[in-house]
Amino acid sequence: MNDNTPGITGLILAGGRGSRMGGTDKGLQNFHGLPLALQTLMRLQLQSTPLQEVLINANRNLAAYESLGVPVWPDSIDGFAGPLAGFQTGLERCETPLLLTVPCDTPLFPLDLVERLYTAMNAQDADIAMAAAPEADGTVRPQPVFCLLKTDLLESLVKFTQGGGRKIDAWTGQHRCAIVPFDLPGDNAQAFANANTLAELQQLESL
Numbered sequence: 001m002n003d004n005t006p007g008i009t010g011l012i013l014a015g016g017r018g019s020r021m022g023g024t025d026k027g028l029q030n031f032h033g034l035p036l037a038l039q040t041l042m043r044l045q046l047q048s049t050p051l052q053e054v055l056i057n058a059n060r061n062l063a064a065y066e067s068l069g070v071p072v073w074p075d076s077i078d079g080f081a082g083p084l085a086g087f088q089t090g091l092e093r094c095e096t097p098l099l100l101t102v103p104c105d106t107p108l109f110p111l112d113l114v115e116r117l118y119t120a121m122n123a124q125d126a127d128i129a130m131a132a133a134p135e136a137d138g139t140v141r142p143q144p145v146f147c148l149l150k151t152d153l154l155e156s157l158v159k160f161t162q163g164g165g166r167k168i169d170a171w172t173g174q175h176r177c178a179i180v181p182f183d184l185p186g187d188n189a190q191a192f193a194n195a196n197t198l199a200e201l202q203q204l205e206s207l
């Protein structure tokens, strides 16, 4: 990070239903003995480009999340409207020019995530930088919940969600969006592996 890097707030998205995990609150499931949300928080605190602040977005068990020591905000849109509701909450609550979103169920994400998204955003004069990574079939695909966003996109997002929009790519497609592949030699091919089920969580622990 150099002196010109603007403040960046990290947002942990832990507001989902976790239906494929039996309706459990995913962020509170243990990964190597600690809740996924805490593992995610620690990974954000280890980023090569430091964050100014971290927030958690959760819709259940708020006291348990608050015990992790950072501010916790539930969705401002009712009814589990999806990750974009979390983006909106983060943009409403963050006090820095940039917001980084990460999900709570992908605990091996790269330690240079912030650095590479920020570099691409600048180089491409973009409003959003989104990670992309190889999936099981080897194809590099966007990972839409890993986004660096300019905070002044809030108005656009509120308009989009008020119009019933729920799909991340439909909204990001309205803006200059840099897609940032994490498939360089030395990148961990499993870095964006996520746990939707308890079996997948166990698999992740064995990596």
Ligand SMILES: Nc1nc2c(ncn2[C@@H]2O[C@H](COP(=O)(O)OP(=O)(O)OP(=O)(O)O)[C@@H](O)[C@H]2O)c(=O)[nH]1
Pocket: 013, 014, 015, 016, 017, 018, 019, 020, 021, 026, 057, 058, 075, 079, 080, 081, 082, 083, 084, 085, 086, 087, 102, 103, 104, 105, 145, 196
């Ligand atoms: N704030 C917020 N975040 C959500 C919502 N739905 C999903 N997310 C988050 O978006 C990320 C990806 O979520 P998914 O795996 O698609 O959904 P999930 O609710 O976690 O799990 P499933 O119900 O099994 O699909 C996770 O970090 C979720 O916490 C929501 O309604 N509100």
